[in-house]
Amino acid sequence: MKIGIPRALLYYKYHYLWETFFDELGIDYIVSPETNKEIFNRGMENAIDEACLSSKIYLGHVDYLIGKCDYILVPRVSNYGDQGTVCTKFQAIYDIVSNTFRDRGIKILYYNIDYRNSDTEMKAFIKMGKYLGIRRVKSIRAFTIAKQAEKTAMIMDEKHQEQLLNLDKIKILIIAHHYNIYDKYIGKPIVDYLRDMGTIPIIGDIANKKEALEKSAEISETLPWVYNKELIGSIAMYREKVDGIILMSSFNCGPDSLVNEIILRRVKDKPILNLIIDGQEGSAGIETRLESFLDIIQFKKDDYYVKI
Amino acid sequence: MSRYKVSFPHLGNYYIPLEILFTEGLEVDYIIPPSVTKRTLELGTRYSPDAVCAPFKYTLGNFIETLELGANTLVQAGGVCRLGYYGELDEQILRDLGYDVKFVNFAKTRISKPSTFYDKFKEINPNLSLNRIAKILPLVLKMVEYIDEIEDYVRKNIGFEVEKGSFDSLHEEFLESLEKVRTKPELNNTYQKYLNLFKGIKLKKPKRPLMVGIVGEYYTIMEPFSNHYIEKELAQKGIVVDRWMNVSNSLLHRPVKKVREHIKNYAKYDMGATSMYTIDKTLEFAKKKYDGVIHVKSSGCTPEIDAMPVLQNISSDHKIPILYFSFDTQTSDTGIQTRLEAFYDMIIMRKEKDNE
Incomplete structure (x- = not known):
């Protein structure tokens, strides 16, 4: 069998x-x-x-x-x-x-x-x-x-990510469903690209689920969907430690169509890029958008040091 | 806030019982939302995220229109699909637009905790009297049922009226008289009177007329503007239009257990939101040998998209044609009419072939 x-x-x-x-x-x-x-x-x-x-x-x-x-x-x-x-x-x-x-x-x-x-x-x-x-x-x-x-594996992923969060490099939090971020046709090219560009992708889905669920209410109170709650909670947990946020959704995702809008309207302290992946277009278009997003983050960072 | 001026988005003709619930039961003013028009949709679309389903855009547009009319308290329902999150985003968008509005979001209630509903009604009017609500509620619910019953009769017969326009004008009259009703005897009298009048309208109905069933997503099926008045279009071709979905059938008398039993050969589980009813009614129309079924939904409606593979199987098992409509903010009238024409030609041809 x-x-x-x-x-x-x-x-x-x-x-x-x-x-x-x-x-x-x-x-x-x-x-x-x-x-x-x-x-x-x-x-x-x-x-x-x-x-x-x-x-x-x-x-x-x-x-x-x-x-x-x-x-x-x-x-x-x-x-x-x-x-x-x-x-x-x-x-x-x-x-x-x-x-x-x-x-x-x-x-x-x-x-x-x-x-x-x-x-x-x-x-x-x-x-x-x-x-x-x-x-x-x-x-x-x-x-x-x-x-x-399962628990052991999750804790190891979490611990590993916590170490990454303390590195002194540009860190980008990716808010995407587990089934999108790890898929070779949806999220993987983006994670790879961010790494190639010398930045550190932080995966929202890896954040401790229990803590993320609790923290999700800080950003949205009536959110019904657990997977989205875990992701929005990871923003609440990590926002201080990252330089920018990418909201990555697959084309025609129902929940994300509302939740991304709430995030865009409520999380104002970080640059946010909203990416919708349809699996059809080549990587060029997305890479251009990622590149200019990283530029914005770099400018902001430089500006910050000038002020100090 | 001096006086509560409450509103809830338009859905078919349910604004009449809602007005009674709010004015008599909750003792607040009720702003009847303007009928849904192109402007409603334009307003809603301008301020909504692109990818959201059309009912969000319609209801947001409707909220803005009622605020323009002086509403200061808006009520949004909860639900089991994306609707369950509409309210929080509605409120955020309206605040960002600068509206100072009290927003009562029923998504915060829990069925397992009835007191949460009481809390929400208290938000609408802190001095509410439960007695008053309890007194008026049976009238409100009965009115919903009567509206649904009459409209069911209209759909099935309007295509065969001898004198054009008789159903529409009587329907309008019926709704106007309902607005004045405040007691149950008044309601029963009005209902009886109009039921008789409706049944008295002269019909020219063939022995076996074309019959088409309509199934689909909650909002789009019930708000005629959003489905481009598809029921009227059908009726004008001399078709009996049968639609089970309405508030009485789906909310007041939810036949969940029965439905699951009916459809168990096609769906093992509840597939979410209205999909079970869509499947059940399609199957029923198929078994009753209707000439066709039309499935309507707003573009991207997940539960209804998920029902479609099942409908396709029912269609091939029972040899019943199904026409699928998906409405978004860009849908054109001509496109719909062309597809309806083609569907009509097809079902007529099938019928003639059957008769041979």
Whole structure:
């Protein structure tokens, strides 16, 4: 038996958890490769035109996995209880996938997070195990270990980033969803470019989630979506330490269309660049914008030292 | 602030019961927002972020128009999609524009905590009396139901009136009389009277007329300007227009459990916001052998986009044509008419073929 894991959407947030869980249970799995031209094109073909770029890419990854595994892991998330909800895309993705690929004999693994209806993460993993014929105790044990691995990895990322924040170099905070920032077709070229230019990209998504969630209210009080709350909270945590902020969204992202506007109107002490990535244009246009953004930051910095 | 002049964005004809709720129940003045027009959309678009969905632009434009009319307290609803975050951004944009306004945002309430709703109403009027609200609320809700019922009848029959304009003028008259209603007996009398009048309008309806169901996103489906009066366009071609989505059906009598049962072969989970209803009604129209379904939404509406792969499957399983409309601020009337014409020609041809 082999599980297929699409390397898109929630993969980047949960891959430590998922992979350790399957490793512990000795279940074989395959992760689709990084987004490439073929996956991208398959996503475009399968998706509804107006859907957001990230979800189109996701369908490309699912398409890639069909026929290469027995079950595909398509996590459905509705909410995280009191912490908040998520974009309805995550609520719908299970049924989007099953309807889009229904004539191709796709089998989707059980995975449902809905805290308000007491479907907690642990419960989801126990049920997923059951679906695969694994005993409850074994699933719980694997889940506990996976959770520990996830936690360790997150702390290491956080600590590493905290060291970067103390370096005396130009630091740019990137506010982008995990599934965008790490995707080869969306965020990765931008992070690479910033590094090449000698600046330090700070990833908002790496900030300690608990602290970020608490701090998010400093900037926005009624924000419903957890992933956006974590990002906006990272601005509250890091704004003093960075020289500029990039808001990077994938084309047609619903939540970002409102949240970016709130950030632009409320975070006034740092230069902000609002980038929308559509995956179509070449890198030249974006590089020009990044370059002039870095120029502005450099000017500001120089000016500051002159005043001293 | 001397006197509260409250307003809430336009949605169909619900401003009438809302006015009664605010004036009689909360004892504040209610500013009826001007009907949604091109200007509403222009105002809203000018101050909204580009990529936001059209209902945000319409409601922001409507807020600005009501402020121009003297409103000083604005109310925004909460919701389960982007609507849940409209209020905070509305307020920020209006403040940045320099409006000194009290903004009551129902996104701050929690269904699990009814007292938060009380707190919000208190913001509208600190001296509110719960008794008064409790007294007027049944009237308000019943009025919403009657409006919905009458409009449902209008949609299904207006295309077949013998004398052009009889439905529209009676509908207008009906709404005007509702504005004067303050008690339940008055409401019942008005409703009965107009129901009879509507049923008395002479119709020339074929035995099996063309039937088209309309499904889609909450705001765009209910605010006729935003869907370019698509229901009227259809009716004028002699079509029975069936639309389930309205406030009574989706809010007052939410059939969540039933809907999930109906659609379980197509959707395992609740796919968010109005998508479940869109799927359920499309399936129902398909099973009832309607001639076609029209799906309307504002451009970029995530839950409705996500319902589309399901609708496509229903369409191919039940051989029912579905026309998809996505409205943004740039949509032109001509484009819509051309597509409607083509759709109409197609369903007529299918029908003739069936009859052979």
